[in-house]
Amino acid sequence: MPKMEEYSAAAGAAAIEELKVISARLRGKTILNVNSTAVGGGVAEILNRMLPMMTELGIKPRWELIKGGEDFYAVTKKFHNAIHGTRQELTPADFQLYRDTLKSNMATMNLDADIAMIHDPQPAGLIDKKPAGAKWVWRCHIDMSNRQDDVWEFLKGYVSRYDAAVISAPAFSQEMPVKQFQVPPSIDPLADKNKELSDEEVAAIMRRLDIPTDKPLITQVSRFDRLKDPLGVIAAFKLIQPYVTARLLLVGGSADDDPEGSEVLAEARAAAEGNSDIIVLCLPPTSNVEINAIQRASAIIIQKSLKEGFGLTVSEALWKGKPVIAGAVGGIPLQITHKYSGILTRTVEGTAYWMKRLLHEPAYAKRLGENGREHVRENFLLTRHLRDYLLIALYLESGRQDFIHL
């Protein structure tokens, strides 16, 4: 695990100093995190990197997992989809199963801490066992703007009893009787996915993956999901193919356990069929350094999402100084200012126009990438993310209502 000081090259010495100053007032405090998985998924990934930093700063982080059977996760998956806006049928038995599972967790879990950060809907009901004097934050990573009413009303019964809620983007905010803070996610500049790689390392990985680099690569890294619009990316590329020398690369994870994923992958493969300059590639979920190399080897990165949570791939690419063309949805406009730190598009034609233009204007494309990298440095690195959490902890610990406004 990298040490705090190693982040100063990426985040700046001032960011590290700031963390030390803020954490001095939280030294010895216990901060508990509760979620439902220790590996896989963005929350686990961030906690795995962030908690050692807290320890280094003299805070006592704890991490507890909520446990449940398959039936419980089937219900919370329905909650998740319903909050995201995909209509779900929930029965009274589903809600009761949630209550019962939370109750049995409460009987065995140690929830002692000065401050607790409870992530997403799965453990939200633990609030019933909040110890006296502790401060509890509900950390929601999901876009709630199209939430289904019955599920939201049920969750709100719990969430309203927290001391604060944290959301990732302003558009995700919901009316609730607790203070809300906006804290976007972050990337870890020292993780395999983002660490510096030499040109030789990049070239070796591209050879190993058998991806030709003789033409500029236009790349989208995304799960094969309709909302990531892989077919729209292919359609945009086909529009410009007569006028450019370039290759399109769509990289996604293996879709074995996701029926819709394999369907979308098959559709993408069919759309690419017979076109030697379109590559559709599936990589295992552990391919972090490979994704890093692919992003670095690309001339342009696309993230043509139709709906998005935050869109971490955008910050990942900008951090590598790459020009990014992305859909103006979810958290993407937080990361890209149009024509300054990247390009925001809304249509296949718009995406095609900017692909061609950036290929033909490499100096402009480079400037977009450079501006994007500085924007990520200021706003989307792990150190800023930790700072925001510590400021919220400090605010709650102070017991004052007028202390700071984030």
Ligand code: UDP
């Ligand atoms: N990712 C990956 N391999 C893949 C596809 C995606 O490692 O084949 C990573 C990607 O680099 C990013 C994350 O998965 O770190 C996706 O996060 P994002 O917020 O972009 O989208 P989500 O999948 O959460 O909707």
